[in-house]
Amino acid sequence: MLDLPPRISDSLLALVHAQRALAYLVADDAQNLVRCGGHLAHYGLAGLQCGMPASEQVLFLEGLLPLAETPFLIRSMEMPSGRVADVHFFADEDTVWILLLDVTAEYEETRLVQQKAYDMTLLSQREARLIAQLESTNRELTLAHRDLAASREALQLAHDRLQQELREAELYVRAILPAPLAEPWTVDWRFIPSTELGGDCFGYHWIDDGHFAIYLIDVCGHGVGSALLSVAVADTLRSEALQRTDFRSPAQVLTALNQAYQMERHGELFSTVWYGVYGRATGELRYASAGHPPAFVAGGPWEDGRPLPASGPCIGLSPAARYQEERCTLGPPARLYVFSDGTYEVARPDGSMMEFAAMAKILARPAGAGLSELDSLLAYARDVHGPGVLEDDFTIIKVAL
Known part of the structure; x- marks a missing residue:
């Protein structure tokens, strides 16, 4: 520790309190809140x-207490x-x-830098490929003595090829999604990515003759990185590639997935x-x-429908996270x-x-x-949103027993 005079230490603490909007929470060994203070309203915790x-x-404290290690830091957590x-x-x-220090400015600056780097990388790749196409076209023009109109046509063809490759990348993501099922029960879905490559992925498959697994993954953000990670997680579940894990136990699966x-x-x-x-013989749904x-x-x-509540921290935040399994019994004509x-x-x-409740x-x-609740919901969401593409991926699975 720095051996600073009390007046300087107090000044530094006041500076952190003012510039970083310091707030604190204190929990006892029973995980009850015993003290709190600082700029709690700044974080929506008044x-x-x-x-x-x-x-x-x-x-966001769900599953994190008691501490598995100390001190422990979660960077860049979005507050209410x-x-x-x-x-x-x-x-x-x-x-x-639990101390909260505002890093909104740094987070936004980092996000903008990352986005700019991604944009520049994508632009460089497209530029390199376009230059290669232009050079090839130019050689062809020199040999064939084509006129300017032919040159413009070749450039348009090159542009179309680039667009086609992007579409093929999106089609690859769609191609790994499972086909709808008609028996022994109906399984249908809708997947509308917000960008050419979204952060959502999902799947379902038979674990054995009596147990049917259903899963949906939503990786933070959008773009190539989020899409690749969501595909990787879905493939891990689909191929049951988590060692020493009973894939009939949702709590075990999420715990192993979080470690990986x-x-x-x-x-x-x-x-x-x-x-x-879902257990075929018992009609019991186990989920986490x-x-x-x-x-x-x-x-x-x-x-009138009802949600099936379950709680647990996001995958990837803490290796010490644990997950609780819930159960309910479903039978025809449940959806x-x-x-x-x-x-x-x-x-x-209007913002x-x-x-x-509107979705429910x-x-x-x-x-x-001949109609589907999924199409009705998608039409309603687009009507609510108005013109343009939805800001987030629209992904939903329906299992009709």
């Missing part, structure tokens, strides 16, 4: 109550207010201190995952969530929906957001013959 469970009031903070964890005897895809080894990208296993929106069930005894947040977090032109109302109402 109104916390001491004596109550900390993780029920501060959702939209600000971004480094979250520092320190164990102090029977309590854990820590964000520091995967470009600082984390993901949300929903994983469920890693920071993912709840699945939704409708039909039969759930005429199970698994989706990413892009299906209902749709911005209206307001579409509500989860559409999914709870059975579509007529």
Whole structure:
């Protein structure tokens, strides 16, 4: 530690408190909030109550307490207010201190630099390929003594080829998605990426004759990096490539998946995952969530529909994360929906957001013959959004028993 005079130490603390919007939380060994202070409202955490469970009031603490190691740091965590903070964890005897330091400016600057680097790389690749095409075209023009019109035609052909290659890359992602099923129950889906390569991926397959796995992955961000990671996670689940893991146990699967895809080894990208296993003979659905929106069930005894809650930290944030398995029994004519947040977090032109309840109302109402609730929801989301492409991937799976 620096041996600084108290006046200088106090000045440094005041500087950090002012410039970094310091806020703190203190949890006891029962994981109850015992103290809090600082700029809590800055992070959207005003109104916390001491004596109550900390993780029920501060959702990003779910699964992180008690600490597996100390000190512990989660960088660039988005807060309820939209600000971004480094979250520092320190164990102090029977309590854990959680300090929030605002890094929104640095986060935005880093994101802009990364985006600029990606744009420049993509531009350089396209430029190199276009130059190669232009040189080839120029040689052809020199040999054949073609006129300017022929040159323009060749350039257009080169441009079309580049666009075709981008479309083929998107088609590759789509090609690995599973085909809809008609038996022993109906499985259908809709996948509308927000960019040429999105961050969502999903799958379903038979683990054995009696157990059917369903999963959906949503990697943070968009573009090539997010798309490649989502495809890799989906392939890991589809090929059951996690050693010493019972793929009929959702909690085991998410725990092993979290160990395999820590964000520091995967470009600082984390993901949300929903994983469920339906027992054909028992009708029991076992499921677990890693920071993912709840699945939704409708039909039969759930005429108005209801979400299937499950909680757990996102994949990649902490190697010590643990996941809890939930269960429910489903039978005909129940309909199970698994989706990413892009299906209902749709911005209206005035900046307001579409509500989860609006999506639930559409999914709870059975579509007529030859129609699909998935198409109804997509049409509603596009109508809410207005012209242009949706800001986030629209991904939803329907299992009709």
